Amino acid sequence: MQAAQVQYDFFSEENAPKWRGLLVPSLNKVLSQVHPKLSSQEEALQYIEELILLLLSMLCQAQPRSVQDVEERVQKSFPHPIDKWAIADAQAAIEKRKRRNPLALPVDKIHPLLKEVLGYKIDHQVSVYIVAVLEYISADILKLAGNYVRNIRHYEISQQDITVAMCADKVLMDMFHQDEEDISGFPLMDEEPSASEEQTYYDLVKTFMAEVRQYLRDLNLIIKVFREPFASNAMLFSHHNIFSRIVDIHEVTLKLLGLIEDTVEMTDEGSPHPLVGSCFEDLAEELAFDPYESYAQDILRTGFHDHFLSQLSKPGAAFYLQQLEEKSEDEEDKECLKQAITALLNLQSSMERICSKNMAKRRLSESACRFYSQQMKGKHLAIKKMNEIQKNIDGWEGKDIGQCCNEFIMEGTLTRVGAKHERHIFLFDGLMVCCKSNHGQPRLPGASSTAEYRLKEKFFMRKVQINDKDDKEGEYRHAFEIILKDGNSVVFAAKSAEEKNGWMAALISLQYRSTLERMLDSAMLQEEKEEQMRLPGAELYRFATPDSEENVVFEENVQSKSGIPIIKAGTVLKLIERLTFHMYADPNFVRTFLTTYRSFCKPQELLGLLMERFEIPEPKPTEADQMAIENGDQPLSAELKRFRKEFVQPVQLRVLNVCRHWVEHHFYDFERDGQLLKRLEEFIALVRGKAMKKWVESITKIIQRKKQAQANGPSHNITFESSPPPIEWHLSKPGQTDQFDLMTLHPIEIARQLTLLESDFYRAVQPSELVGSVWTKEDKELNSPNLLRMIRHTTNLTLWFEKCIVETENLEERAAVVARIIEILQVFQELNNFNGVLEVVSAMNSSPVYRLDHTFEQIPSRQRKILEEAHELSEDHYKKYLAKLRSINPPCVPFFGIYLTNILKTEEGNPDFLKRHGKELINFSKRRKVAEITGEIQQYQNQPYCLRVESDIRKFFENLNPMEDKAEKEFADYLFNKSLEIEPRNARSLPRFAKKYTCPLKSPGVRPSSVRPGTMRHPTPLQNEPRKISYSRIPDSETESVASAPNSPRTPLTPPPASATSSSTDVGSVFDSPQGPSSPFHSSKLSLEQLSTEEAPVPPPVPPRRRPESAPAFSPRYSHSAERTSVSEPPDSPPTLPPREPVRTPDVFSSSSSPLHLQPPPQGRARSNEPTLSQTFFPSSPFGPLTPPPPPTPSPSLGSRKHLPSPPLLGPSGPDYSGDSALLPLGGSAGPPVPPRQSTSSASQAIPKLPPKTYKRESVSHPSLVHRDGLPLLENANPS
Structure with missing residues (x-):
């Protein structure tokens, strides 16, 4: 068996x-x-x-x-x-x-x-x-x-x-692997060289910290493994005579590492690197490194073995100090490093004198090697060194050295007892190679004769034992023995005792290194169990309450990259405790907490908790301690020292670090509450202790800088590598603000100034304006001022584009206006202003504009393609937009609506609190998700545009007020009725209108008119990325029909001036700014005849939409009420001034958001009075489907145009309009109906269902309507 x-x-x-x-x-x-x-x-x-x-x-x-x-x-x-x-x-x-x-x-x-x-x-x-x-x-x-x-x-x-x-x-x-000859190691050649590359200051600091940590472990090995038996038998040994001041060296090393770690932790994100010079300067001034001098004197005295020289022999500290000084970018830090080097000169001279006196025959770097630091030098260099050695050995057989060894240790000459010639030894961590000088021909065919050595034998280090040999007169001196597993042995002799000690130190370290490591781990673990730190009781210090499922929950099987546990939920006290934890720093948690804490804690409460956390009482003595104190002993002195060093100091340092981050990145909390700032200043003024002094000074400097910036106003002094391009002018010239209009300003400059304005709005939005969806809450004006300003601007600009189009009655001019807006869209794309791109798409997709088929027929196919590609960005949950955003380089202006939707979905889809054992814990994982979204927003806020601000044009757009003093419903009706007036329903031929503009309609194009050396050739960001994505369009197989020319024009009256005043509903103005141009649409010498419209009958419900065989048919985008209102004659008086204070509108934000919904709502769906998230950004359509749709009627459209759903994020009620980002309720009233598109002759004929529309339109076949270049020339056409 x-x-x-x-x-x-x-x-x-x-x-x-x-x-x-x-x-x-x-x-x-x-x-x-x-x-x-x-x-x-x-x-x-x-x-x-x-x-x-x-x-x-x-x-x-x-x-x-x-x-x-x-x-x-x-x-x-x-x-x-x-x-x-x-x-x-x-x-x-x-x-x-x-x-x-x-x-x-x-x-x-x-x-x-x-x-x-x-x-x-x-x-x-x-x-x-x-x-x-x-x-x-x-x-x-x-x-x-x-x-x-x-x-x-x-x-x-x-x-x-x-x-x-x-x-x-x-x-x-x-x-x-007992029976295997050698073990194939690992492929190292794929490692990238690192040590040879030039290191930055921060790289040097990280490398130095890693070296110091390993050095500290070596010291622990000496103290806890070797020194401990001597110290525990003090009657037999004087451990001080053997180990000298090794404990003092351990203490100063620990102190140095702690200072550097604190400095790195407290370094601000915007700083190029941590300034560690003061760490060395402070210790040098305290003469903290002096124990090295007495240690060197003791261990180098005559007769003392030098096994422990490995801790001192490598002059690493001076090397790092000099490199840090060279790489430092801060003058104060450079000065600190210079002072530290100067202060250490005496110690350096003394150490060199001591070592040169006692170690005259050996270089400092030739003593016992530092094994562990080799791993941190980069595998590539180790492999390179081993390959060089192997190439220099003739007769090498078997696997390469790099396949069975990790590092090269040392080399030297030894005499093999019994052999004629000396052996040159190469020692690796897994192999000992013995060679002799090569004076003959190569042993192997094809081998190089230039090899310096010839292989004699090699020993695998894991298969041998090292044995020290006493001197034998007449045979050998300074010898040691290598015993093989089969019992045979080889004896090597060195030339001197110093050389023998060096070889023995390396060989013994290789043989017992892993055992010593395990002994050290075991000793430190035992020490940790025996010396548990005593903390104050929870009744004295609330933050000392032990962790339990009732107060903190961690994410399961999830850790941060640094190995720190991630908090899922907890009480406020536990969150503050982990925010300032004594065992580790968590900068990601600090950032997330300060971004999101306002959703569960007020700033005054947070400051109070941080101050409470800072004041740490000392633990009470036990009864036994009390009795010992009465007897004159001090049992708590060591424990208190450890408690202050390992608990109090780290916690207090991290409280100050949180305060520093708070004032640096979230100073608006203190701007809004002067009492909060006063409390903070009083608190840090009372902080005592040398270790805390420089951090208090750092916080004070930040506060003073923020106050100064607040007093001076925002600074716009930005230096760019190249000069910004000059301002582009078209028909309007500098200073002619009364002539500023869509057609008189240069399209490039319109896009540039709008991009600068929207970039400023975007960059001003703070994370705190988003967390908790505060922009939808009661105090939104206080909590989200910058976000609301951006939303209102976006709303006004979209409405302005719509108004510019529908108020241009002449077909030729209207086509030129649409083409001009598409040119602006082009420049938006080149500037990576995605918010502007989707503003244009939203305007084109609005009900008053989308129905203008005659107008779009006049647009050149190239521009229609540009518009279609812009619309493609919003399809499939903005997939192409997101890909584009991630592929470009800043600066850019992302579309904010996606972020608002994601935040709303996160806020509403996750509870604020998690219940554990009947207690509610703050759901911090929810806040972390929101902080990730705000972090994505922030990554695009850092890079400004290299463009000039033209103050007059900027004011023109800041003061846009397309609604004037109209209510939202009234303005929506006005736009749609105007749309019906210029392109009536069922009209095969359009009415004629007089020209609005006396200026030329020809566009200046989207290429800069003047380019000078050293300036940007085009208004592009850092990377001008060509459009690489082409989009396929739905093929159009519909039959064409001839569109008749419009009727003869009539003479209109003067159009209504659109003032810059803030209407009673306050859609546009959120600034108390100087008065802008009296009319965004002002144009002298223009007159329009007042048109009255007839009241349309109430239509029956629309039948199912299908494609007729004979001609294309178009269904309405939305259904509307049947009432049409007449446009009253506007006053000729000048516009009124804007009010001093903007009028705030009722809060009608939706309490819930819907996912991205890009298609129009089904026919007949009732509109909710409560706007959705789509309305918080773009006025997708000024109308809602409250009434049955009209019957199908003929349409003059010849080709199909792809339906462009609005880019905003639509709710379940469809793309409804709400001015000022849903700040204005519609009151449930319906706008006028959208005319259906159909080319059938009978209104009662059944209409088959249509596929989605495309912007691709067939050219009009009437020869007199279209110029050979594609430009509309309707005014020159003969009336039919």
Whole structure:
């Protein structure tokens, strides 16, 4: 039976499915225990699972029936000292098993499978013992791999990382690869060279911090592993005489690292790098580095062994100081580094004198090597060095050095006892290569004869033992022995005791490094268990309440990139505690919290909680402590020192860091509440302590800077690499503000100035204006002023475009106006002003404009294509727009409506509080999602446009007020009635109108008229990206018919002036600004005849829409009321001045939002009185489908035009209009009806359903209506 059991194969086709994946979830738990800040790839855990199954197979080969059998097998097969630790862990698991399951690996799943493996049933305790051994080894592998991953500054363990780490660990290699000659390591050549590249200041700081952390670990190894036995036997040894001031060096190193970490943590995001010079200067002034001098004197005295020289021999600190000084971009920091270097000159001279006196025969860098720092120098350089060495060795056979070694350690000349010639030795972490000088021909055919050395022998370091040899007169001196596994040995002799010590230090370190690492981890873990920090009670300090599910919940199986647990929900106190946690800093949490806290906490409350968090009481002494104090002892002195250093100081530092971020990035909280700023200034003025002084000064400087900026107003002094392009002028010239109009200003400059204005509006929006959907709440004017200003501007501009089109009665002129607006859209696209692009699309898609088929027939196909491509951006949930946005370079003006929709959906789709054990916890994961959206908004707020502001044109657009003093319903009716007037329903020929403009209609184009050297040739952002996406259009197979020319024009009266005043409904004006031009539509020498319209009959419901066989038919975009109102004659008096204070409108924001909805609502759907999110941005249509649609009527349109749904985010009621971003209710009244489009002769004929329309229109066949260039020439056509 035993023979049968030996044949059990864990990886056979039959058995593998039973074991595959069984341990992976549990190994993840083990990883979280040994390295809570790291994650692992699935393949890495599967690889460890395979190793553990190999180990289980080895344990089961002994056919264990009791715990003692397993223990004997472990002692025989496991290398020393890992066998002792594994057995100790397994014994502890059996002890604890009686109370609860302490193991992460699944004992209950493995136990029944072991019966199949062994062929007999074993006691459950034996299974627990075996699984405990397996878990210890898995934890050891993950611990080792995690240390390696942290050294190379990664956050995820890969299978390659495990292979690399195990290759460098003799214990694990002996356990898993006892019989293999050499192990194929890992491909290193794909690593990118890093050390050779020039490093920035911040890179140097990070590298220095990594070096110091490893140096600190080396010091811990000396103090806690080597020094501890001496210190615990003080009667036998004087540990000070042996280890000198190593503890003082440890303390100053810890202090230096802490200062640098604090500086990095407190560095503002906008700063180019942390300013660490003051850290060195402070310690140098305190003479904190002086222990190095006495330490060097002690350990270099005559007769003292130099095994510990590795901690001092590398002059790294001075190297980093000089490099930091060269790379620093801050003058104050440079001065601090200079002062530090100067202050350390005496110490440097003293150290050099001591070392040169006692180490005359050896360079500083030739002593025992620093192994761990090699990993941080970049694998590429290590591989390069090993390849160079291998190429220089003649006769090399077998795998390359780089495949079985990680790093080169040292080289030198030794004498092999019994050999004629000296050996040149190359020592790697996995291999010792012995060579002799090459004076003959190459041994291998084709080998290079230029090789300096010839291979004699090589030893795998994991298969040898190092033994020190005493001097034997007449035979050898300064010798050591390498003992092979087969019992043979080789003796090497050095030339001096110093050289021997160097080789022994390197060889012993290689052999016992992993064991010493494990001993250090064990000692530090034990120390941590024994010395738990005492905190004040929760009754004294509310932030000391232990974590529980009643006060904080963390995201499961989710960690930040730095390994910090992510909070899902918590009480305010727990959120503040984690915001200023003593164990780690979480800058992402600080940013998210300060962006979103107003949704659950007021600024005054937050400041009060931070002040409470800062004032930390000391823990009360216990009764035993009290008795000791009465007896004259001081039992709490060490504990209090640790408490102040490890708890009080980090917490207070992080409270100040939060305050600094608060005033730097959210100063508007203090601008709105002077008392809040006063409390903060009083609080930081009372902060004491040298460590806190510079952070208090930093906060004070920021406050003063913000106050100064507030007093001086916003600064627009921005320096660009190239000069902005000159202002483009068309018919209106500088200063002629009364002539400013759509057709008189240059389209390039209109787009530029609108882009600058909208960019300023966009960049001014603060995250706090969005969190909690405060722009829809009662105090929106106070909480979201910048967002509302942008919304109102967008609404007004869209309405202005619509008004410009429908108030231009002459067909030729109207076609020129539409073409001019499309040219503005072109420049918007080139400037990456997506908000402007979608404003134009929204205007073109509005009911008064969309129905103007005769007008669009006059637009050249090239411009129709541009309009269609712009519309494509909003299709399919803005897929193409989002792709375009991510592909361009800033500056740009994104479309804000998408962000508002996403925020509303997040706010309304997630609860504000999560219930746990009957208590409500703040749902912080919801706030984090909102903060991610605001973060995306902010990433486009940093880059300004390289364009000049033309103040007069800017004022013209700031003061746009297309609605004048009309109510929203009245203005909507006016636009649609005007649309019906210029292009009546069912009209095969249009009425003639006099020209509105006396100026030329020809466009100046969208290319700059003047270009001078050093200026931008075109109004483009940093990257002028050509339009790369072409969109297919629906083919048009409809028959053409001839459109008749319009009737002879009539003489109209003067059009109504559109004043810049703010109407009673306040759609447009949100500024108390100087009066703009008296009329955005002012044009001298223009007259229009007043037209009266007849009242239209109430139409019956529209039949289903279908494509007739004979002619195209168009259904109405919306259905409207049947009433048509006549346009009254406007007054000829000048416009009124805008009011001093803008009139605010009633709050009618929808309490809920709908997802993106781009198609028009179904016919007959009633309109809700409550506007949706679409209305918060664009007035998609001024009308709502409240009445039955009109019957089908003939339409003069020849081709089909693609339906352009409005870009705003539409609610369930369809693309309704609301002025001022839904700030004005429509009152439930309907606008006039939209005429259906149809070319049938009978109104009663049934109409088949139409497919979606396209903007592609067929050219009108009448030869006198269209110029050969495509420009409309209707005024020159003979009347039919």
